[in-house]
Amino acid sequence: MITVAKWGPIQSGDQGRRCFNGNGESLLKLEPLEPVLVLSSHLDDAVLSCGHFLYANPLTTVVTVLAGAPDTNHEGYNSKTTGKPYAPDAISVRRDEDRQALDYLSATPVWLDLLDADYAAYRPSTNYVEVIQGEIARVLNKARPKSVFAPLGLIHADHLAVSEACIGLAVNSPFTWYLYMDLPYGFADRRLLLRRGATVPQHVQLVEFNLYGGEPGIKRRAMSLYASQYAPTRQSSPKGFDATMRGGERYWRVETLR
Numbered sequence: 001m002i003t004v005a006k007w008g009p010i011q012s013g014d015q016g017r018r019c020f021n022g023n024g025e026s027l028l029k030l031e032p033l034e035p036v037l038v039l040s041s042h043l044d045d046a047v048l049s050c051g052h053f054l055y056a057n058p059l060t061t062v063v064t065v066l067a068g069a070p071d072t073n074h075e076g077y078n079s080k081t082t083g084k085p086y087a088p089d090a091i092s093v094r095r096d097e098d099r100q101a102l103d104y105l106s107a108t109p110v111w112l113d114l115l116d117a118d119y120a121a122y123r124p125s126t127n128y129v130e131v132i133q134g135e136i137a138r139v140l141n142k143a144r145p146k147s148v149f150a151p152l153g154l155i156h157a158d159h160l161a162v163s164e165a166c167i168g169l170a171v172n173s174p175f176t177w178y179l180y181m182d183l184p185y186g187f188a189d190r191r192l193l194l195r196r197g198a199t200v201p202q203h204v205q206l207v208e209f210n211l212y213g214g215e216p217g218i219k220r221r222a223m224s225l226y227a228s229q230y231a232p233t234r235q236s237s238p239k240g241f242d243a244t245m246r247g248g249e250r251y252w253r254v255e256t257l258r
């Protein structure tokens with residue numbers, strides 16, 4: 001059973017502090033300790049889901065986990081959106097876009113060479129969540145951030161895989177872990193959150209923070225720098241995409257229950 005708490009206790013030394021919304025409800029304000037590292041499943045997810053947070057927290061490192069390419073021509077999502085049939089060329093286009101968008105937000109990109117679902121046929125036959133987990137652990141041990149942000153893991157199998165790998169690492173971790181709502185997926189159906197919450201391990205509690213917003217023009221501008229992704233992402237869910245540009249970022253702190 002997973003507990004998705006609307007709000008929870010503030011642990012000593014935690015950076016969250018209580019604030020109140022218009023209804024007098026007490027929520028936590030997101031103020032993570034620096035340095036901050038954000039894990040992104042694909043080359044654009046951190047900006048879609050956390051663009052306003054990144055803008056307000058410059059010098060964040062954004063590690064895109066599934067940013068690799070097999071050494072082959074491949075017909076699929078990446079070639080279709082970039083116009084590059086050779087996989088390394090397609091991913092090179094997408095990395096360039098990521099660099100531009102993160103430059104705009106004063107964040108630093110790091111790209112891991114793991115493969116996204118488009119290239120699933122070229123993955124090793126071993127459990128890929130374990131491969132992802134091993135690579136993320138290696139990066140964190142080197143970077144030693146204080147705060148790590150990971151996707152909640154909605155809808156897309158890649159997002160779920162990265163999220164599962166991260167929740168496994170978050171238990172009894174030396175770093176403070178947070179989950180962010182995958183956008184625009186989180187706008188598709190509110191029941192998704194409950195369903196995903198119900199799969200979180202029993203000894204993990206998610207403590208919710210106040211909704212995180214920002215200037216809509218900032219996120220739209222950052223997203224527009226993903227030239228190959230802007231139109232297809234918006235086309236797949238225009239309402240959700242526009243809501244994502246306006247804000248609606250949601251975050252939870254991961255707590256291990258003893």
Ligand SMILES: [Zn+2]
Binds near residue numbers: 041156
């Ligand atoms: Zn994605």
